[in-house]
Amino acid sequence: MPSSTHFRPVRLEHASRLLNHGPTVLVTSAHGGRRNVMAAAWSMPVEFTPPRIAVVIDKRTYTRELVVGSGRFGLCVPGAMLVDLTYAVGQTSGRTEDKFARHGIAAKPGPVLGVPVIEDGCAAWLECRLIREPHTEEAYDTCFGEVVAAAADERIFAGGRWSFRDDNAALQTIHHLGGGHFVQGGRTVVARPL
Amino acid sequence: MPSSTHFRPVRLEHASRLLNHGPTVLVTSAHGGRRNVMAAAWSMPVEFTPPRIAVVIDKRTYTRELVVGSGRFGLCVPGAMLVDLTYAVGQTSGRTEDKFARHGIAAKPGPVLGVPVIEDGCAAWLECRLIREPHTEEAYDTCFGEVVAAAADERIFAGGRWSFRDDNAALQTIHHLGGGHFVQGGRTVVARPL
Numbered sequence: 001m002p003s004s005t006h007f008r009p010v011r012l013e014h015a016s017r018l019l020n021h022g023p024t025v026l027v028t029s030a031h032g033g034r035r036n037v038m039a040a041a042w043s044m045p046v047e048f049t050p051p052r053i054a055v056v057i058d059k060r061t062y063t064r065e066l067v068v069g070s071g072r073f074g075l076c077v078p079g080a081m082l083v084d085l086t087y088a089v090g091q092t093s094g095r096t097e098d099k100f101a102r103h104g105i106a107a108k109p110g111p112v113l114g115v116p117v118i119e120d121g122c123a124a125w126l127e128c129r130l131i132r133e134p135h136t137e138e139a140y141d142t143c144f145g146e147v148v149a150a151a152a153d154e155r156i157f158a159g160g161r162w163s164f165r166d167d168n169a170a171l172q173t174i175h176h177l178g179g180g181h182f183v184q185g186g187r188t189v190v191a192r193p194l
Numbered sequence: 195m196p197s198s199t200h201f202r203p204v205r206l207e208h209a210s211r212l213l214n215h216g217p218t219v220l221v222t223s224a225h226g227g228r229r230n231v232m233a234a235a236w237s238m239p240v241e242f243t244p245p246r247i248a249v250v251i252d253k254r255t256y257t258r259e260l261v262v263g264s265g266r267f268g269l270c271v272p273g274a275m276l277v278d279l280t281y282a283v284g285q286t287s288g289r290t291e292d293k294f295a296r297h298g299i300a301a302k303p304g305p306v307l308g309v310p311v312i313e314d315g316c317a318a319w320l321e322c323r324l325i326r327e328p329h330t331e332e333a334y335d336t337c338f339g340e341v342v343a344a345a346a347d348e349r350i351f352a353g354g355r356w357s358f359r360d361d362n363a364a365l366q367t368i369h370h371l372g373g374g375h376f377v378q379g380g381r382t383v384v385a386r387p388l
Contacts, residue, residue, distance in 0.1 A: 017371070017372050020235050020236075020369075020370055020371060020372055021216060021218075021235070021369035021370055021371050021376075021377055022215060022216010022217060022218075022235075022238075022369050023216060024215075024216075041214050041215070041216075042214075042238040042239055042240065043238060044216075044236040044238045044248070044250065045236055046236060046250050046334045046335065046336050047334065047335070052334065054238070054248065054334070054336060056238065056239075056240050080383065083383050084385050084387075084388050085388060086385070087388075088385070088387070088388040103388065133329075133330070135327075135329070136327070136330055140246065140248070140338060141240065141241070142240050142248060142336075144334060160372075161371070161372065161373075161375075162375075162377075164377060172380075174383070175214075175215035175369070176214055176215055177211070177214060177215050177355070177356045177382070178211050178214055178354075178355065180384055180385040181355075181356075181383075181384050181385075182215075182382070182383050182384075182385065183215055183356075183358060183379070183380040183381065183382055183383075184380050184381050184382075184383050185377070185380045185381060186377040186378050186379045186380030186381075187377070187378050187379060187380075188371070188375055188376070188377055188378075189274065189277050189368070189375075189376050189377075189378050190374055190375050190376075191277050191278050191281030191282070191374040191375075191376065193278075193282070194278050194281075194282040194297065
């Protein structure tokens with residue numbers, strides 16, 4: 001059964017939770033009839049309400065051109081089953097070929113901005129409007145965005161919370177250590193009051 | 195044996211690796227005879243060379259006052275053995291009491307800036323010089339910093355690479371899911387070429 005059957009909207013006040021633990025994401029974009037997807041290990045929430053995030057998108061990438069041109073982007077959170085794909089789309093440029101087509105990635109338009117979002121094999125996605133900050137984009141390749149829609153696979157994120165279990169290992173988030181090595185999942189521990 | 199025995203300098207070109215996979219960090223600061231430590235789930239590298247990072251430090255926090263006042267801060271990467279402490283120092287303010295003293299946290303001055311850094315129970319630390327960006331600090335609570343020194347416990351990070359194994363579980367990084375729930379460690383997976 002495709003993941004999309006299990007995707008449910010995430011309330012915007014819970015959107016930061018999707019990135020809170022530092023997963024590697026896929027940045028999706030589309031502009032002028034072209035589209036692209038790249039991997040990014042460097043993203044983080046910056047505000048709960050309004051829900052805002054920051055993501056580093058190198059100025060030399062085709063994604064940066066599409067994001068700035070269109071004023072919007074998607075962040076899709078790949079599950080462990082997409083580890084090879086995540087690494088692959090981080091190694092090549094979409095300037096010369098459509099990586100969706102090359103890798104057979106199914107994408108659909110996000111509900112608010114129409115940004116391509118990926119559900120099959122992903123745990124979640126966020127649709128974001130670029131907040132233009134030319135200085136920060138230029139000096140630090142850091143792009144800020146406001147989350148306008150989000151959704152997650154209910155088998156791993158429901159009621160505003162992640163649930164990492166043995167039965168959803170394939171959807172667990174991946175965290176790039178460098179050089180194609182990722183940590184996946186992990187044991188959930190609960191802090192005790194001191 | 196205290197962790198400090200096992201700390202070794204990390205080359206600055208490898209500093210981004212310490213945060214690449216999205217661990218929750220402890221932000222340390224000192225100014226005018228006062229010091230503080232708080233937890234932050236929202237940080238990321240933004241540049242390899244020079245090594246630069248971004249971290250969200252709420253403008254209402256005492257840490258923000260000390261960081262802006264002194265122009266420097268530390269990011270310490272707590273191991274799983276510090277999960278309770280990490281959550282605890284994220285729940286109270288250091289404005290009225292010294293959290294190092296309250297929790298018995300041993301800190302030493304970093305080698306370049308003298309920022310307090312924590313080694314016992316931590317996997318790594320980074321000493322950072324604040325790069326003043328008043329607009330970004332005000333609008334997004336996002337503070338940029340340049341890493342001027344870094345070190346890691348060689349039992350879990352050596353030669354520029356993390357190594358998560360059964361025998362170093364207590365030092366494995368923790369990733370805050372929200373509400374005191376963290377994921378710890380995890381299985382290392384290696385991407386295969388597509």
